Amino acid sequence: MNSSSLWQPFKLGRLKLPHRLALAPMTRNRANPDGTPGELAAEYYRQRAALGLLITEGTQPSEDGQGYLTTPGIYTPEHIAGWAKVADAVHEKGGHLFIQLMHVGRISHPDNTPHHRQPVAPSAISAEQDMFTTEGPKKTPVPRELSVAEIQDxxxxxxxxxASAIAAGADGVEIHAANGYLLHQFLAPNANQRTDSYGGSIENRARFVVEVTQAVAEEIGADRTGIRISPAFPLGGLDEGDAEAVRAQYRYLVGELAKLNLVYLHVHHLGDDELLAALREVWPTAVLVVRYGRERDGIDADIVTGLADLAPLGRYALANPDIVERLRTDAPLNDLDPSTLYTGGAHGYTDYPARTGV
Known part of the structure; x- marks a missing residue:
């Protein structure tokens, strides 16, 4: 793909990126049982450092934040040490690392967490999703509603x-407010039926997301803080209402977040281009856009139209550690093996072949 728009350098906060591609966050379930990134993680991200900006897999900020088996954490000294190896490997190859902070909320099962407690959520409403555990698939249970004091916790x-991510040497963090997880749950009326200051109105449902983002930006700097949203994505059993309700919620939310001058807004886009254009208009810094089903020849489409500044790659980058060079030279791509996405070990993780050394 020789589109000139993809190969223009870009300044993202403190970072100077060589082009408009990035690595999208993708759960790989390869962490150690205690949540420390596995020994292969540094190699996996190092192989893909040419993408410039690498956004990691979802990483839990606490024991309550874990939903799936063998996902990494970033809240203990051991986690920090593990991620430091990843950051060093990426930096040695000239890349930049943002760790995605993901609290799953009700998308969890006690079998999968260190403390085996009931999941937490804005309201005591089950997601009714299948969750893989060591004993096979189980339904997500009814979560416990967070108190106002616990929300502050x-x-x-x-x-x-x-702060732990920065201590590990990461260049920044991405707050995961998308894809059916805790922050997204607060935005969705069918998951958030609170009657206090964190529920009911558009403003109240957005409050938790805004307060989390304010706290992170205060801690590490707005220019090292990105956020991901996914308007109207019905993942994790969420229903955000009709198109007008979704537009009203996200215009308000993004308008409030825009005041914080974060380094980027990452939109997992379902297809409402009118909303995307409205968000782009009010957002003061970079916009990243991922679309499901995007074909190779459409990777640069949102950059060409001005809806996005960067195009994060998911499965193309997963199966092709040298994806940047392959796209630059119009080389053929490796096929993805879906059976190895979450299986653990090197196979389907660090053993996809590169055409040249990476």
Whole structure:
């Protein structure tokens, strides 16, 4: 792909990126049982450092934040030491690392967490999702509703996780407010039926997301803080209402977040281009856009139209450690093996072949 728009350098906060591609966050389930990144993680991210900006897999900020088996954390000294190896490997190859902070909320099962407690959420409403455990698939249980005091504790967990990411040598963090997880749950009326200051109105449902983001930006700097949203994505059993309700919620939310001057807004886009254009208009810094089903020849489409500044790659980058060079030279791509996405070990993780050394 020789589109000139993809190969223009870009300044992202403190970072100078060589082009407009990036690595999208993708859960790989390869962490050690205690949540420390596995020994292969540094190699996995190092191989893909040519993408410039690498956004890691979702990383829990606390024990309550874990939903899936063998996902990494960023809240203990051991986690920091593990991520430091990843950051060093990426930096040695000239890349930059943002750790995605992901609290899953109700998308969890006690079998998968260190403390085996009931999951937490804005309201005591089950997601009714299948969750893989060591004993096979189980339904996510009814979560426990967070008290107002506990909400403040969770905000503190995000603050601590962000500081831990920087201590590990990461260049920044991405707050995961998308894809059906805790922050997204607060935005969705069918998951958030609170009657206090964190529920009910558009403003109240957005409050938790805004307060988490304020805390992280205060802790590590707005120019090292990004956020991901996914308007209208029905993941994790969420229903955000009709198109007008979704537009109203996200225009307000993004308008409030824009005041913080974060380094980027990352939109996991379902297809409402009118909303995307409205968000782009009010956002003061970089916009990243990922679309499901995007074909190779459409990677640069949102950059060409001005809707995005960067194009994060998911499965193309997963299966092709040298994806930047392959796209630059119009080389063929490796096929993805879906059976190895979450299986652990090197196979399907660090053993996809590169055409040249990476």
């Amino acid at each position: 969770v905000i503190g967990e995000f603050r601590h996780a962000a």
